[in-house]
Amino acid sequence: MPDLKNRLRDDLTAAMKSRDELRTATLRMVLAAVSAEEVSGKEARELSDDEVMAVLRREAKKRREAAEAFAGAGRAEQAQREEAEGGVLAAYLPAQLEDADLAALVADVITRTGASGMKDMGRVMGAVQGEVAGRAEGARVAAEVRRQLA
Numbered sequence: 001m002p003d004l005k006n007r008l009r010d011d012l013t014a015a016m017k018s019r020d021e022l023r024t025a026t027l028r029m030v031l032a033a034v035s036a037e038e039v040s041g042k043e044a045r046e047l048s049d050d051e052v053m054a055v056l057r058r059e060a061k062k063r064r065e066a067a068e069a070f071a072g073a074g075r076a077e078q079a080q081r082e083e084a085e086g087g088v089l090a091a092y093l094p095a096q097l098e099d100a101d102l103a104a105l106v107a108d109v110i111t112r113t114g115a116s117g118m119k120d121m122g123r124v125m126g127a128v129q130g131e132v133a134g135r136a137e138g139a140r141v142a143a144e145v146r147r148q149l150a
Helices: 003-017 021-039 049-072 076-090 099-113 118-132 138-149
Strands: none
Touching: 003 021, 003 049, 021 049, 021 076, 049 076, 099 118, 099 138, 118 138
């Protein structure tokens, strides 16, 4: 069984024992999403740590988007709850790149690939996404690539 999935289960047990309602609910939601991913498709399979991490990133993004939607609709209490759940998930995700680090990484890839304009954006994005490896959202990466290629 993958280490990350075991860690999530162990942390869920600890949260239940300490009666931490927020962590318990959040970890149950993530483990349910992992289980759903495992049984989707033609046959059931066990997810690798990288695939579990992708599910975590997807769930964290959902929490972020929901918090923005609730805040925009004037529902501050629900927005705070979503942000708190996002905070729980953030503990399992790799640290996000700072803007300066992302800009330097994109500049390095542009230099290596010899990209000269927007027509090369796909090639640059592919190379940058490989190096970023989940440490920055795709929209942030695309915005930086676009800025540097323009």
